[in-house]
Amino acid sequence: MKSLIMIIDGMADRPIPELGEKTPLEAAETPNMDKLAENGINGIMDPIKPGIRVGSDTAHLSILGYNPYKVYTGRGPFEAAGVGVEVKPGDIAFRCNFATQDEDGIIIDRRAGRIREKTDKIAETINSMKIEGFEDVEIIFKESTGHRAVLVLRGENLSDKVSDSDPKKEGKPPKAVKPLNDSPAAEKTAKLLNRLVEKSYKLLKEHPVNIERLKRSENPANIILPRGAGEVPHIRKFEEKYGLKAACIAETGLIKGIGNLTGMEIIEVEGATGGIDTNLKNIKDAIIDTINSQYDFILVNIDGADEAGHDGDLKGKIEFLEKVDEILEDFPLDEMFFVFTADHTTPISVKDHTGDPVPIVINGPGIRVDNIKRFNEREASKGGLCRIRGSDIMNILLDLMDKTEKFGA
Amino acid sequence: MKSLIMIIDGMADRPIPELGEKTPLEAAETPNMDKLAENGINGIMDPIKPGIRVGSDTAHLSILGYNPYKVYTGRGPFEAAGVGVEVKPGDIAFRCNFATQDEDGIIIDRRAGRIREKTDKIAETINSMKIEGFEDVEIIFKESTGHRAVLVLRGENLSDKVSDSDPKKEGKPPKAVKPLNDSPAAEKTAKLLNRLVEKSYKLLKEHPVNIERLKRSENPANIILPRGAGEVPHIRKFEEKYGLKAACIAETGLIKGIGNLTGMEIIEVEGATGGIDTNLKNIKDAIIDTINSQYDFILVNIDGADEAGHDGDLKGKIEFLEKVDEILEDFPLDEMFFVFTADHTTPISVKDHTGDPVPIVINGPGIRVDNIKRFNEREASKGGLCRIRGSDIMNILLDLMDKTEKFGA
Numbered sequence: 001m002k003s004l005i006m007i008i009d010g011m012a013d014r015p016i017p018e019l020g021e022k023t024p025l026e027a028a029e030t031p032n033m034d035k036l037a038e039n040g041i042n043g044i045m046d047p048i049k050p051g052i053r054v055g056s057d058t059a060h061l062s063i064l065g066y067n068p069y070k071v072y073t074g075r076g077p078f079e080a081a082g083v084g085v086e087v088k089p090g091d092i093a094f095r096c097n098f099a100t101q102d103e104d105g106i107i108i109d110r111r112a113g114r115i116r117e118k119t120d121k122i123a124e125t126i127n128s129m130k131i132e133g134f135e136d137v138e139i140i141f142k143e144s145t146g147h148r149a150v151l152v153l154r155g156e157n158l159s160d161k162v163s164d165s166d167p168k169k170e171g172k173p174p175k176a177v178k179p180l181n182d183s184p185a186a187e188k189t190a191k192l193l194n195r196l197v198e199k200s201y202k203l204l205k206e207h208p209v210n211i212e213r214l215k216r217s218e219n220p221a222n223i224i225l226p227r228g229a230g231e232v233p234h235i236r237k238f239e240e241k242y243g244l245k246a247a248c249i250a251e252t253g254l255i256k257g258i259g260n261l262t263g264m265e266i267i268e269v270e271g272a273t274g275g276i277d278t279n280l281k282n283i284k285d286a287i288i289d290t291i292n293s294q295y296d297f298i299l300v301n302i303d304g305a306d307e308a309g310h311d312g313d314l315k316g317k318i319e320f321l322e323k324v325d326e327i328l329e330d331f332p333l334d335e336m337f338f339v340f341t342a343d344h345t346t347p348i349s350v351k352d353h354t355g356d357p358v359p360i361v362i363n364g365p366g367i368r369v370d371n372i373k374r375f376n377e378r379e380a381s382k383g384g385l386c387r388i389r390g391s392d393i394m395n396i397l398l399d400l401m402d403k404t405e406k407f408g409a
Numbered sequence: 410m411k412s413l414i415m416i417i418d419g420m421a422d423r424p425i426p427e428l429g430e431k432t433p434l435e436a437a438e439t440p441n442m443d444k445l446a447e448n449g450i451n452g453i454m455d456p457i458k459p460g461i462r463v464g465s466d467t468a469h470l471s472i473l474g475y476n477p478y479k480v481y482t483g484r485g486p487f488e489a490a491g492v493g494v495e496v497k498p499g500d501i502a503f504r505c506n507f508a509t510q511d512e513d514g515i516i517i518d519r520r521a522g523r524i525r526e527k528t529d530k531i532a533e534t535i536n537s538m539k540i541e542g543f544e545d546v547e548i549i550f551k552e553s554t555g556h557r558a559v560l561v562l563r564g565e566n567l568s569d570k571v572s573d574s575d576p577k578k579e580g581k582p583p584k585a586v587k588p589l590n591d592s593p594a595a596e597k598t599a600k601l602l603n604r605l606v607e608k609s610y611k612l613l614k615e616h617p618v619n620i621e622r623l624k625r626s627e628n629p630a631n632i633i634l635p636r637g638a639g640e641v642p643h644i645r646k647f648e649e650k651y652g653l654k655a656a657c658i659a660e661t662g663l664i665k666g667i668g669n670l671t672g673m674e675i676i677e678v679e680g681a682t683g684g685i686d687t688n689l690k691n692i693k694d695a696i697i698d699t700i701n702s703q704y705d706f707i708l709v710n711i712d713g714a715d716e717a718g719h720d721g722d723l724k725g726k727i728e729f730l731e732k733v734d735e736i737l738e739d740f741p742l743d744e745m746f747f748v749f750t751a752d753h754t755t756p757i758s759v760k761d762h763t764g765d766p767v768p769i770v771i772n773g774p775g776i777r778v779d780n781i782k783r784f785n786e787r788e789a790s791k792g793g794l795c796r797i798r799g800s801d802i803m804n805i806l807l808d809l810m811d812k813t814e815k816f817g818a
Contacts, residue, residue, distance in 0.1 A: 366423045366758060368765070368787055369430070384787055386796035388459055395460025399764030406762055407457070408464020408477065409484040409663060 001364070002291065003244075003337040003397050004298045005063065008324055009056055009255075010306025010346030012358040012377055016314065024305075024314065024348065025359070025376040028321040032328035033375035036340050036361045039333075042372040043385025044357040045393070047344055051355040056306070059343035060258050062390035064299070065242075066235065073160060074230025075254065080150040081232075082257030083142050091232040092158045092189060096141075096149040097166060098122065098221035101201055105173045110166065111147040113219035118209045119143035122221050125203050126151075134192045141224070144253055151226050153192070159185035164227035165197050174225055193226060200224040237263030242394065243403060244296040249286050251278060255301040264299065276304040276313075276320045284327040291332055296401075301343070309346030317348060337364035337400050339393060340375070357387065364400060410773070411700060412653075412746040412806050413707045414472065417733055418465055418664075419715025419755030421767040421786050425723065433714075433723065433757065434768070434785040437730040441737035442784035445749050445770045448742075451781040452794025453766035454802070456753055460764040465715070468752035469667050471799035473708070474651075475644065482569060483639025484663065489559040490641075491666030492551050500641040501567045501598060505550075505558040506575060507531065507630035510610055514582045519575070520556040522628035527618045528552035531630050534612050535560075543601045550633070553662055560635050562601070568594035573636035574606050583634055602635060609633040646672030651807060653705040658695050660687060664710040673708065685713040685722075685729045693736040700741055705810075710752075718755030726757060746773035746809050748802060749784070766796060773809060 015021040046052070047059035048068065057078050058068035076093035087093060098119060100109035126141040137155035144150055161180040167173065177193040179186030201223045204210060210220035238246045240263070248259025249267045251274035259266050269286045271279030283302060290298050302324060308317035331338075341360035344353045359380030361372075370384035381387070388396075398404045424430040434442075455461070456468035457477065466487050467477035485502035496502060507528060509518035535550040546564035553559055570589040576582065586602040588595030610632045613619060619629035647655045649672070657668025658676045660683035668675050678695045680688030692711060699707050711733060717726035740747075750769035753762045768789030770781075779793035790796070797805075807813045 366756065368424060368432075368790075370787060370790070382791070384453075384790040386453065386790060388796070392459035395458070395764060397460070399460045399462055402759070404460075404462045404764065406462045406464055408467030408481060409487075 001335060001337060001401050002296055002298070003339070003401055004287075004291065004300065005339040005341070005393065005397075006300040007060070007063070007302070007341060007343050008305055008321070009301055009303045009343055010309045010353070011321065011342035012345035012356060013309065013317070014345070014347040014349060014354070014356065016348060018314070023377050024317045024321060026378070028318045028325070030321060030325040030375060032325045032331070033340065034373060036328070036338070036363055037372045037375040037379065039369060040361040040363040041367050041370050041385050042359065042361045042375070042380045042383025044377070044381045044387050045341060045360040045390060046357045046387070047390040049389060050357065053353050053355040054344050055353065056252075056301075056343050057254050057258060059390060060255060060299075060301070063343065063393050064238065064258070064262060065391060065394035066262070067391070071233045071235050073233050074228050076150070076160075076228045076230035077232040078257030078261065079144065079253050080142070080152050080257065081260035082253030082255070083144045083150055084260075085140055085142050085150060085152055087152055087232045087261070088154065089232050089234045092153040092160050093230055093232055094151040094226035095228045096151050097225045098147045098149060099223050099225050100219040100221070101174070101223040107167055107170055107172060107174060107223070107225070109219040110168075110170055110225070112221035113213065115147050115213070115218075115221045119147075119149065119221065121209050122204060122207055123149060125207060126200060126224060129199070129203070131192055131195045131199065134188075134195070137192060139196070147221070149224065151224070153189065157185045158189045159183055160229040160231040161186040162190045162193060162229050165193060166225040166227040174223065197224060197226070235261050238297070239263055242297070242398060245294060246297040246299065247290050247295040248299045249283065249290060250299070250301040251303045252301070259299060265295070274303040275307050276316050278302070278304055280323055280327050288332060291336065306346045309348055310351055312348050312351045314348045333363055337362065337397055339397065360385065360388070362396070366400065410744060410746060410810050411705055411707070412748070412810055413696075413700065413709065414748040414750070414802065414806075415709040415711070416469070416472070416750060416752050417714050417730070418710055418712045418752055419718045419762070420730065420751035421754035421765060422718065422726070423754070423756040423758060423763070423765065425757060427723070432786050433726045433730060435787070437727045437734070439730060439734040439784060441734045441740070442749065443782060445737070445747070445772055446781045446784040446788065448778060449770040449772040450776050450779050450794050451768065451770045451784070451789040451792025453786070453790045453796050454750060454769040454799060455766045455796065456799040458798060459766065462762055462764040463753050464762065465661075465752050466663050466667060468799060469664060469708075469710070472752065472802050473647065473667070473671060474800060474803035475671070476800070480642045480644050482642050483637055485559070485569075485637045485639035486641040487666030487670065488553065488662050489551075489561050489666065490669035491662030491664070492553045492559055493669075494549055494551050494559060494561055496561055496641045496670070497563065498641050498643045501562045501569050502639055502641055503560040503635035504637045505560050506634045507556045507558060508632050508634050509628035509630065510583070510632040516576055516579055516581060516583060516632070516634070518628040519577075519579055519634070521630035522622065524556050524622070524627075524630045528556075528558065528630065530618050531613060531616055532558060534616060535609060535633060538608070538612070540601055540604045540608065543597075543604070546601060548605070556630070558633065560633070562598065566594045567598045568592055569638040569640040570595040571599045571602060571638050574602060575634040575636040583632065606633060606635070644670050647706070648672055651706070651803065652812060654703060655706040655708065656699050656704040657708045658692065658699060659708070659710040660712045661710070668708060674704070683712040684716050685725050687711070687713055689732055689736050697741060700745065715755045718757055719760055721757050721760045723757045742772055746771065746806055748806065766790075769794065769797070771805070775809065
């Protein structure tokens, strides 16, 4: 028996006055989700624990059975792994922006004209660069989507206890990176980063891609601004931990990074944008192909509902949930344990994650099917699972899959 | 106010197609359990936590408020305590089989013809024996039911980190016991055990009981095969921990062992077999006698439903649950807090324990009685207790009994 956890990112919400105090999930027409509720056991889940406002990364870690308080050191390592950098435990990883600095050293555009093209060429110039006095440190740099990139420092005596270079506002110079404790490693890393930022401007200001951009009156991507330092944690591989060969179908670098760092096979999907315009048909096809291949466990993350939540786009969220519902039609539910849930609540009214629990339903043989008929936040709370935690999910699945040893006699 | 926890071992189950997707508890006629549900507060309970596949021993420890991850070292110590060996913290305890070895040193019967009689005479020969070179180690050996026995080693520098002697299959010689780490204690214990197994054959092959057996063409119990080493843990006595004088009515050595190791009085019941053929009337009488004596707290374990579950005996399980229901008629529920539950789920379809939660109901004065009318897995999940853990039970009971100090002001 295989198992599949499908996480509709930010799907859960709070009651909305203009919907007559319904949530988007309560207002949407979701006959296939409702069928899951009717044939399954329902409940609500706190990704970490009640009231904790989780990120998608920490929620996914918890749901996969990793303690985020132990393994989560920041977003950097997951973003880096998500764009395909083969990070190693101990590496220091950063998220970066390509930005535009003027001749007076002021950041005039934190997103370099929302650059979209040829960032790979710019990244090549930074990748593998050497900083004088820090020749022992390997510098790995890779573009991500748009103006985003990742930086990884590899070497001895480095630390993630350093401040950000990104000033967060335009009209200011890059912030001097400071050590956040008095260890020699933090001091070394801060010094190195300051030189790296300075040198990136020297290397990039006359980069051919930027010369072209200037010709087109576009802001050049002439400086790198690192932030969000995190030391790459030791994470036990999913297969080693559970004995399950796992694949991950995700749209965002962050969740792909979680798949990567836990040793899952990342299945790429064409047209998966992470937005409400994503190609759900291709995602469905990829899921079905993956179910029909050699994997025991599949993690799926679909991101659009979260984006709509962050944007406060009520109509967009409801419509996207209805589109997600469509891909559940004729879903191959036989011979599989299927967990359908969200990683957190992203209320339209808050435009960010909140600590509310999320609805969850499990389908599969032997389940104690309850009498819940609709899939949404409030119906789920009356279901047979009652209220569980993200960290319970893998234990419940492994037990259903008969993959656990009995503890005791 | 007294309190009583009655655990119907393995009572909970999963939906069964031939019962129209009902569980045995849902299919059985259980008017007295239903009365408990109607007059009580209901819920579901994870013996340890959701999805964890517990043993009866680890579940009972958790329900009694002991952390099984701290005090459970293996089955040996509980089995030994269960047959009345006065084990001490630090002792190394083993479960053993009486087996039959042929002249070529091959185990031809791991259960010595399922010997039932005069094993006490054979045990006497092994008990208190001395092994050359290990004269400092006290050897305690006692027969259990049938072909089962327990061995306890008492002395300095002994370890439970040793492998089993039992080859688990017939047609093989006893396995050489090996140290499982490189401590001198593990090495000493392994060496001692190997000599003990060897010497047991020398002492038993011409034992009068075996001579008689051979005359009757029965396999002799001529060798001892130890397995499942466990160091006897330090366990705080129940009375010391809670200030409650406690008694234990149990059928199996394992649960009696838990009662013994936690310092409870063990009440023996004639005709209590641990099977579906057990004498439930005698068990009921013993419970009522115990309620009417000086104990504040009584733990009852009835094992038949678990046996039926392990055997995949659906009819047997339903009938046994109905018989258990009968003993609840006219149960002296006044002046008592009564917890009725299971220690784990033993589905007919799995024939072993699973990690599903179990139904639980509490009766007694002051309880927030809910509107649940039937006692079973799914109705309970809608009850007022919602979903709790085994480790919550004693706190809930102590609070109801008004036996706790306020934490704070």
